[in-house]
Amino acid sequence: MMHLLRAELRKVTTTKVLFFLVLAVIAFTALNVFLLVYLTPSAMGQVDSGQLLMNSEYIGNIIGAAGSSSIFVLILGIVGMTGEYRHMTITSTLLVTPRRSRILLAKGGLYIALGAVIGAIAFATAYVLALATLAGKQHAPIDGTIAAQIFGGVVLGFAIYAFVGVAVGALIRNQVAAVVGALIWVLVLEALLTVFVDWIGKWLPGGALDAVLQATNVSGRGGTEILSVWAGAAVLIGYAVLFGALASATTMRRDIT
């Protein structure tokens, strides 16, 4: 298995996908930090735009911007798996490792690690930019405990989310279909479902991710109910395992022609 993990690591480090997605994570996190520090306080119509910054929960939210770029981690997993079919590298992969479930395990394992690292990068981006942009402003102190919770949430959440991406990619082998499908689900369908069927939201993948990331959004999800961190993690892992098992039983058994 170590050999397979090393091969998977080399696959992802010898193309540009990872580089650009990490760049996107950093850029998107930075954008959110800037919005929260500069734009939101004035948009809230606070006479003294610094007043919001005196709220320690709000300061927590600024660092919690680290969790905002989760979608890129999902895409990383999807592209990593579907790329094998798109470029037909699945053939040489399976020639060395004919047992297909092992490929899924190795890729899933590596992407969990990648997701965790990207989570740490996102946290570092948010934390450093928060320090930089808040410097010279009047603001509530950064709560070390909250920061640590945010760090843990982002690392754990991104790790599992990358794994979900790999499993989705295994299930939907067409790269474009898988990426577009995932975007539509995350950005449109899940939000709609949550609005119309109240109780279902927290059990959906996005809701479960929010539960894991909940420390990143200290003020909550506007009243929407979410699970505890660990229950959320369990539900999210459940989705990854479910998709992976479905893929193993269906698409991954297909002939490679």
Place this chain on the structure above:
Amino acid sequence: MRTPGAKDTSLLYVATPLWIKSDPVHRDSYPLVMSPIGQTLAVDHLSKRFGKVDAVRDLTFTVAPGRVTGFLGPNGSGKTTTLRCILGLVAPSAGTAHVAGVAYRDLERPGHVVGAALEASGFHPGRTARNHLLVIGDALGMPRGRADDVLELVGLSDAARRKAGGFSLGMRQRLSLAAALMGDPGVLILDEPANGLDPEGIAWLRGFLRGLALEGRTVLVSSHVLSEVQQTVDDVVIISRGQLVESGPLASLAGTGAMRVRVRTPNREALVTALAGVGDANTSLELISSDELIVTGLDSATVGHAAHGAGVELHELTQPVNDLESLFLELTATGNPGGAA
């Protein structure tokens, strides 16, 4: 077509087989690798249906170590499907395909037993040739140097750090071959490896494959053109529309065609009479013109002897080398090609 800026690697091709200079086995460098003694491939009553299409039908043949076996058939005759069944990429509808007595996926270290080059397109276009091989090497647990060694072996060293997306078809073929050699396998399965190679490349490939077989490896090479592999292969397996047509040593295939002798003589009637005395039921004469005929079923010595005995003057007596290509076309001609590639 080579992409602009691509170095003309054909200058690097060495007509003499590279294996003489550089032993692809590298037995000394990789002592941990399983000794690459060729294994027997056995396809047993193999059938594969894709929807309504019978790509392979009840196919049975074996491929022996230490020989180069040509796997021949027209496009769409089921060659690739059969190879993919052997390699566990396609699940047979019926029958089995075994390497050393077991299914591919049950091999202990499949990448060290079998090396396969299936199509020239299985590369990530943004990954360099060397990195492509390093990925395979990682999964196989091979040392880093192996990638550079096989790149040199196939004449791609100069393109090692270029992206595979910019490779010509010939370069892709070489990279596929390099990938197949990564695990130093005893069995090589190559699907149309000569496609896209220039004449020097084909000559090089011939020597290379012969060298691998001489080392005791099993080499199975598919092609849709017999003449392409005629000088390389010891054995042939010929299929058409998914079914076996012929299998065995190439030499015996050459024997399956009837002998033909072409004779020119000013005294045709006398020769016909003389030949009637030596021929048998399988002998036939074809009158081409007033002084020319083709004798089928007798060799030139017999015809010459009969003519000499009857005192018939001959102007020409030739026995053309059996045209294997026409024989191949004859064997595989079955109207519209059916089945999948």
